[in-house]
Amino acid sequence: MDETLGTALRRWRDRLSPVDIGRTARPGRRAAGLRREELAELAGLSVDYVVRLEQGRARNPSAQVVASLARALRLEPEERDHAYRLAGLLPPHDGTISTRVPAGVQRMLARLGDLPAGVFSADWTLLSWTPAWAALLGDPGGRTHTERNLVRAAFASGPRGLAAWPVRQDGDILHSALVADLRAALVTYPHDRGLVELVEELRSTRADFARLWDEGAVGLHASVRKTVVHPRVGDVVCDCDVLTVPGCDVRLLVYTVAAGSLDAEKLEFLRVTNGVGADGSPPPRPRPFPVPSRPDRPDRSGGTAAACRGGARRTPVEPIP
The missing domain is CATH 3.30.450.180 (Beta-Lactamase)
Known part of the structure; x- marks a missing residue:
C-alpha cells in the first residue's frame, strides 16, 4: 500500500517522545509517541486540522503547513522532502549546493x-x-x-x-x-x-x-x-x-x-x-x-x-x- 501524508505523519509522531521535545512524560501515560495535541501545539496548528491531515480528510496542505510539521517532528532533510512530495509539493532548497554527506x-x-x-x-x-x-x-x-x-x-x-x-x-x-x-x-x-x-x-x-x-x-x-x-x-x-x-x-x-x-x-x-x-x-x-x-x-x-x-x-x- 502506498504511503500517504497522513500515515507518514502518524509514523513520525509515534517515534518521538515527550522527552525528545523537552517535556517530562507523566506516569501512566499510554501513548509512546507524541499526542496529536502536542504535535498541533508544536506546529502552531489546530488539533482538528492535524486529525484531518492524518485521516486524509484535509487535502492540499500549504508549504508553510508542511514546513511547520517538519520542524515539529524534527524530520531529517530527506524526510522533509518526502513530506513535501506526499503533500503534492516540490521540496524547497536554499539555492545553494549542499555539502552534507548523508x-x-x-x-x-x-x-x-x-x-x-x-x-x-x-x-x-x-x-x-x-x-x-x-x-x-x-x-x-x-x-x-x-x-x-x-x-x-x-x-x-x-x-x-x-x-x-x-x-x-x-x-x-x-x-x-x-x-x-x-x-x-x-x-x-x-x-x-x-x-x-x-x-x-x-x-x-x-x-x-x-x-x-x-x-x-x-x-x-x-x-x-x-x-x-x-x-x-x-x-x-x-x-x-x-x-x-x-x-x-x-x-x-x-x-x-x-x-x-x-x-x-x-x-x-x-x-x-x-x-x-x-x-x-x-x-x-x-x-x-x-x-x-x-x-x-x-x-x-x-x-x-x-x-x-x-x-x-x-x-x-x-x-x-
Missing part, C-alpha cells in the same frame, strides 16, 4: 576504507574520502575547498594539472561528462555563487572547457580504465566507476584494481604506508616492481591496458640506494 554514504565510505573512494558534491568538489584515496591520489586534507574541485583540477594543464589530478584517460569522455554535470547543476542551482564563479572562471581561462560548454557537451560517466601517475610507485592502472546516490546530489567515485595484479600490490603498499612513515618521514621504497609480462591484458572495452594508457610502458620502481 549518513548512509558516510557508512558506505567507512566500509570502503581499503579502496580509493571519494564523495563529491553537485559541482564536483571533494567532500569526504577514504585513507586509500589520500594514499593513491594525494591527501586532500591540506588543500582548500577551491583546490578540491575535480573539474578545476581535471581541466588544469601541464605539471600543475598533473599534480592537482594525477590521472590519465584518453579522449574527452571525462571532460564532456564533467561539463554536462556542471550544466545540469547550474539549472538546479542558478543562484549558487560558487558554481556560477567556477563556470565563469573555466570558460574564461580554459579554451577546452569553453569549447565543450558552448557546444552543449553531453556525456555520461561510463566505467572506464584510467592510469594514476604516482610519484613513488609509478603508474597504477585502475577501473573507475561513478556511483550516484538516490535522493541527493552527491556522487561516489571509486577506483578498483584487478585482484592479484601488480597494480593491486602497489595500491596495497600505498594503503599500508599511507604515504608517510610512522615517525612522519617518507616510508622506505617498496621492493622493485617487475615490469609485467602481460602486455595484452584485456580491458572492459576489448582493447588492452597498454592501449588505454596510450601505449605507455611501465617503469619499474627502483629501490633507494
Whole structure:
C-alpha cells in the first residue's frame, strides 16, 4: 500500500517522545509517541486540522503547513522532502549546493576504507574520502575547498594539472561528462555563487572547457580504465566507476584494481604506508616492481591496458640506494 501524508505523519509522531521535545512524560501515560495535541501545539496548528491531515480528510496542505510539521517532528532533510512530495509539493532548497554527506554514504565510505573512494558534491568538489584515496591520489586534507574541485583540477594543464589530478584517460569522455554535470547543476542551482564563479572562471581561462560548454557537451560517466601517475610507485592502472546516490546530489567515485595484479600490490603498499612513515618521514621504497609480462591484458572495452594508457610502458620502481 502506498504511503500517504497522513500515515507518514502518524509514523513520525509515534517515534518521538515527550522527552525528545523537552517535556517530562507523566506516569501512566499510554501513548509512546507524541499526542496529536502536542504535535498541533508544536506546529502552531489546530488539533482538528492535524486529525484531518492524518485521516486524509484535509487535502492540499500549504508549504508553510508542511514546513511547520517538519520542524515539529524534527524530520531529517530527506524526510522533509518526502513530506513535501506526499503533500503534492516540490521540496524547497536554499539555492545553494549542499555539502552534507548523508549518513548512509558516510557508512558506505567507512566500509570502503581499503579502496580509493571519494564523495563529491553537485559541482564536483571533494567532500569526504577514504585513507586509500589520500594514499593513491594525494591527501586532500591540506588543500582548500577551491583546490578540491575535480573539474578545476581535471581541466588544469601541464605539471600543475598533473599534480592537482594525477590521472590519465584518453579522449574527452571525462571532460564532456564533467561539463554536462556542471550544466545540469547550474539549472538546479542558478543562484549558487560558487558554481556560477567556477563556470565563469573555466570558460574564461580554459579554451577546452569553453569549447565543450558552448557546444552543449553531453556525456555520461561510463566505467572506464584510467592510469594514476604516482610519484613513488609509478603508474597504477585502475577501473573507475561513478556511483550516484538516490535522493541527493552527491556522487561516489571509486577506483578498483584487478585482484592479484601488480597494480593491486602497489595500491596495497600505498594503503599500508599511507604515504608517510610512522615517525612522519617518507616510508622506505617498496621492493622493485617487475615490469609485467602481460602486455595484452584485456580491458572492459576489448582493447588492452597498454592501449588505454596510450601505449605507455611501465617503469619499474627502483629501490633507494
